[in-house]
Amino acid sequence: MGAMNIDSSLASAEHLIAAPARLVVRTTPLDLPSADADPAALLDFLPADSSLSWVRRGDGLVAWGEVARIETTGDAQFSRAESAWGHLLQTMTVHDDVRAPGTGPVAFGSFSFDPSSGAGGVLVVPAVVVGRRGSTAWVTTVTPDTAETGPAQPTLAELLSVGAEPVRGPGRVTYSAGSRTAEEWLDIVTQAVARIRSGALDKVVLAREVVARTAAPVDPRWLLQRLAGSYPGCWTFSVDGMVGATPELLVRSEKGLAISRVLAGTVRRTGDDDADLVHAAHLARSSKDLEEHEYAVSSVARELEPFCTSMNVPEAPFVLHLPNVMHLATDVTGVLDRPGVSSLTLAAALHPSAAVCGTPTLVARDLIREIEGLERARYAGPVGWLGADGDGEWGIALRSAELSPEDPCELRLFAGCGIVAASDPEAELAETEAKLEPMRSALG
Numbered sequence: 537m538g539a540m541n542i543d544s545s546l547a548s549a550e551h552l553i554a555a556p557a558r559l560v561v562r563t564t565p566l567d568l569p570s571a572d573a574d575p576a577a578l579l580d581f582l583p584a585d586s587s588l589s590w591v592r593r594g595d596g597l598v599a600w601g602e603v604a605r606i607e608t609t610g611d612a613q614f615s616r617a618e619s620a621w622g623h624l625l626q627t628m629t630v631h632d633d634v635r636a637p638g639t640g641p642v643a644f645g646s647f648s649f650d651p652s653s654g655a656g657g658v659l660v661v662p663a664v665v666v667g668r669r670g671s672t673a674w675v676t677t678v679t680p681d682t683a684e685t686g687p688a689q690p691t692l693a694e695l696l697s698v699g700a701e702p703v704r705g706p707g708r709v710t711y712s713a714g715s716r717t718a719e720e721w722l723d724i725v726t727q728a729v730a731r732i733r734s735g736a737l738d739k740v741v742l743a744r745e746v747v748a749r750t751a752a753p754v755d756p757r758w759l760l761q762r763l764a765g766s767y768p769g770c771w772t773f774s775v776d777g778m779v780g781a782t783p784e785l786l787v788r789s790e791k792g793l794a795i796s797r798v799l800a801g802t803v804r805r806t807g808d809d810d811a812d813l814v815h816a817a818h819l820a821r822s823s824k825d826l827e828e829h830e831y832a833v834s835s836v837a838r839e840l841e842p843f844c845t846s847m848n849v850p851e852a853p854f855v856l857h858l859p860n861v862m863h864l865a866t867d868v869t870g871v872l873d874r875p876g877v878s879s880l881t882l883a884a885a886l887h888p889s890a891a892v893c894g895t896p897t898l899v900a901r902d903l904i905r906e907i908e909g910l911e912r913a914r915y916a917g918p919v920g921w922l923g924a925d926g927d928g929e930w931g932i933a934l935r936s937a938e939l940s941p942e943d944p945c946e947l948r949l950f951a952g953c954g955i956v957a958a959s960d961p962e963a964e965l966a967e968t969e970a971k972l973e974p975m976r977s978a979l980g
């Protein structure tokens with residue numbers, strides 16, 4: 537399937553890519569201490585000025601430098617990125633001595649929530665990737681192909697010296713309302729509830745932003761290390777200025793198996809474990825949250841099904857405990873029906889799920905456009921990585937912030953929640969505050 541796509545879009549693909557004519561990709565084993573008690577250890581490799589990350593429980597990928605970049609916008613933001621990636625792969629000579637998911641060529645990506653957003657999508661091919669999965673660790677280098685023998689692979693000591701520059705804190709942080717004040721947002725939620733009760737739609741996800749100003753320029757590593765330390769079960773990501781720790785996996789595809797972790801339905805943690813257990817039990821029985829959750833699971837199952845020969849959609853959700861909130865969660869799995877269907881194709885099909893958009897999808901998206909008053913940009917869009925064989929992992933960019941490209945002391949923090957007929961605007965506002973907590977405490 538890939539080859540046909542690539543051929544037909546070769547001419548346009550070339551315009552999307554900024555890259556040297558030919559690249560050499562080399563993956564070699566790395567002797568790292570095992571993924572031990574420190575879930576942030578991979579992040580220690582990152583330099584201050586260029587940090588790409590996809591890390592969970594000490595495993596994953598960190599990367600820096602930028603050898604190639606693919607940028608897309610509009611309805612075809614995913615498909616055009618994917619054909620450009622296919623085109624770029626044809627320019628690569630690959631030596632992979634490790635052969636595990638995430639070795640060989642990889643691109644880190646981040647895509648806009650709404651295809652009409654000017655933010656568009658990006659795939660970045662880094663110069664150096666350090667990866668770990670259980671007891672296997674590796675380094676991948678990507679260099680322009682020159683006639684001479686390429687540089688030797690960096691040693692562990694050389695790699696560690698890259699991240700030697702001390703991580704700086706952002707100093708005092710002040711927050712202000714973004715495009716809408718909290719009061720205005722309550723009003724927007726009230727309008728949405730009225731629309732739902734009128735029968736126009738079943739569910740819509742509405743989000744708000746808070747703008748943070750820091751005394752010192754933000755060092756993304758400061759945020760990443762604190763997020764990974766506090767939220768080890770989430771995917772701590774950094775791609776092209778989007779930084780966060782998401783609990784929601786849009787899709788992972790690996791060796792013919794696809795999995796999606798769907799979240800919807802939330803309660804705040806109180807800090808009192810006994811009380812939280814009672815709240816978890818309530819959440820698992822709350823008809824409002826179960827309804828909200830069911831919409832999200834159905835949307836994912838429906839979109840994944842055409843790609844699968846068999847699927848497993850659990851009948852009831854489990855409760856996922858995070859330090860700030862608890863969510864209703866369902867892991868949907870499927871056996872893919874054709875080799876080579878890429879994780880980005882799957883992400884494009886699953887996005888936007890009802891967990892971040894609503895039901896029916898297009899009615900909800902139009903209502904978001906009409907009343908939300910927020911430029912989501914890449915918040916709530918797919919974020920993750922893609923390998924040469926199409927396997928990869930894509931999360932939903934939640935519990936996240938967008939670093940301003942113009943001002944190193946400014947970030948936009950985002951949080952949203954699913955609104956259904958039974959939603960109470962004040963409770964939804966409180967839920968957004970709880971969802972802002974990871975980024976707020978990461979800032980310090």
Ligand SMILES: C=C(O[C@@H]1C=C(C(=O)O)C=C[C@H]1O)C(=O)O
Binds near residue numbers: 741935
């Ligand atoms: C939209 C967000 O979260 C989503 C909405 C949820 C809900 O409404 O219960 C739960 C998890 C996410 O799917 C966010 O964190 O910004």
